[in-house]
Amino acid sequence: MGHRNPLDLITGKDLGLQTVRNGVSYCPPQLGEENAVIIQSNTSCRSLSSPISRLPTEILSEIFLYCLPEDEHLVYASRQAPMLLTRICRRWREVAVGFPKLWCRLQVEFWYEGWQERTIRDWETRAFGYDSWLKRSGGRPVSLRLECGTDWSKLQSLLQPYAQQVSSLLLGFISCDGPFMMEDFHALKELTIRQYICNDPARAVNCSLSKLPLNLRRINVENVWFNRNRLNAFADSALARLTHLEINVDGRHACTHILRLCPNLSSLKMTGLFHPSQTAEPVTHTNLQSLHLSWTVLRNFGGDPGLFNVITLPNLRVLEVSVRGVWPHESFMEFLTRSKCPLERLVFHSTVWATEEQQAEYATLIPSFEILAEDSTGVFSYV
Template sequence: MLDLETPYSRAAFFNPNHCAIELEDQSINTIITERQKQLDTVLHEISDLETIMGGIQNLRQQLVENKNKIIESVNLHERLRLVLWRVPTEILSHIFVLCLPEDKYLSPASRLAPILLTRICRRWREVAAGTPSLWCRLRLAVEHNGWQKRAFCYDAWLKRTLGHPLSLSLRCYDNWTPLARSLLQPYIHQVSSLDIDFQRVERPESVFKDFSALQELIIPNHNTFKLLSSFAPFWVHLTKVEISIDTQYAFLHLLRLCPNLSSLTNHMGFFKQKSLKPFTHAKLQSLHLYGNPWISRDPLLGMFRALSLPNLRVLDVWNTSMWPHEEFKTFLARSSCPLESLVFGGIVTTTVEERAEYVDLVPFLKVVVRNPSRTNMCY
């Protein structure tokens, strides 16, 4: 508290009419000046306090607003939780499927669906674990390093497929066959699609002998077909193959091994061969050829002379350099196929006149030229 008592205030109290009192060195002007400074200080402190009180009031208002928002969010999610608990299992399963990554094959990652869905609540875990379509695509790497832990995760994943068709991507290192067979044996008859890459693997053909349900096969390693071509049983059921073959003879041999094939993609430039026996494949509808012009300038020369595809609807040809125009016209006439799409991409030499002849031979044919350095052309 301020001490504002002065001799003048006491004198004025006892004798209000006494106006000229002298007390040592102190004067009324000095006292007034001091009081004015004190007043200024108090006014400044009052202003500071009012500012602080205003800030506190604003802070309180913000906290009240945040409290209300939190309560609103809690109530919203409580209602949502009640709604989700009442959502039929079939609808919740469908929602879960829409949450899956768009990748063709999935990895057992805890931060991604479907593993993430099992960590939300007990019901979600039960629904996710009981939805086989969430678990039917798996990327699997087989190697000795840390295998036991990963094998446990893979096995838990595969059990949730509940016997449904399974798509697998296998990346195999060293002599992985015993490890892979031990893991996959209970599920091997479910595998309908297999994308497999061998690296330093002994006897890879032994892996395939039990894949009785296999329909789609992708093998990027071009040496693998030589090892597997003698093992015929599983080829018969294939409907889609993506592979790397470097000779026309092996290409036709693959077609003979796969009578039910409807789609074939080859990623290797052919080495032409002088004589090929005529062959007709009745079911092939889609053929994609990705060549290498630096290996062979005319990789398809001779092949269209031997091959007939009466059901072919789509043909993609990339990087074949020289194009056997006359042979291809003969192939179209001989096959009488309902070809709908013919695509030339990359380094493929054809002329406008040649492409017009194909359109004349096959009604409703659409011919497309795709070149990275030019605008795509359609006919």
């Protein structure tokens, strides 16, 4: 017998019970009570004879974990785990509801104004479901994805009792009128911001970043563009505490400004849009260990962005580059000499144009030099 998904077994059992219930509904009313007793007895006998019914609660709970979708955040849906697990039988419901690990990831949606009539009508029902879900997390750290198309007030109100549990937060700005304020989310360590519309909701995003919780260490805003002025929207103290950052920047001066604002960064993933005439003041960052770079030079496709001329990273250990164009070999070698960094790993995506002589030199100088090859599906692998 081939491998079967646990959810297939659950769904099959659920449908079987529903078939029994449908059959009962057609019985004459006077037989309703007798049939209910028979069905309950039959179900109990079948449950007792089922091997899974004799599993200890601890083992059944672990099996339930494998039933969860692999998505980073789970949707509130009756035919998906963990909600599906509460609909099979009384014992499964008790085990699922009493197992907080099942309820620590959730996607919460409040959509945009074009759907406002439906949204308002459905919100109370969905809010009750979201609240029940979060209660079942039992005070454990939770990871949330929030997507909003109007204003954040209803979501803020819903989450207020659980603010101290939220350790990871993804905010999806669709068409928002105002910010999502996070200063009370004292347990928040990871923040991701996405914007899904063409017109930039800069005011909402900027205000959301103006007051950040003290324990925040990771920020991912890699599909939001920041120039030097917009970087000022960040709370300065929050940037100073960051250890990991993923961001898009407009201008070489914005890039160096980030390094000044974030002295404790150990990991930075940055995509830059540079202009040949732009200048920037040199900067030294002593804590950065991992750097992932991608850039485009306007009106000079594949040109040298000049970035390696203005940065010094004495503690850099890993550098990954995914640019499309000629690699600035000379300025990079000067950067290595100036930084005197213990670079252990250099990774080029296949779009980086480096000569065989340059590649051979890197293979000699750096303990691990790798080139990622892109296949027909767009997936990179090492060569």
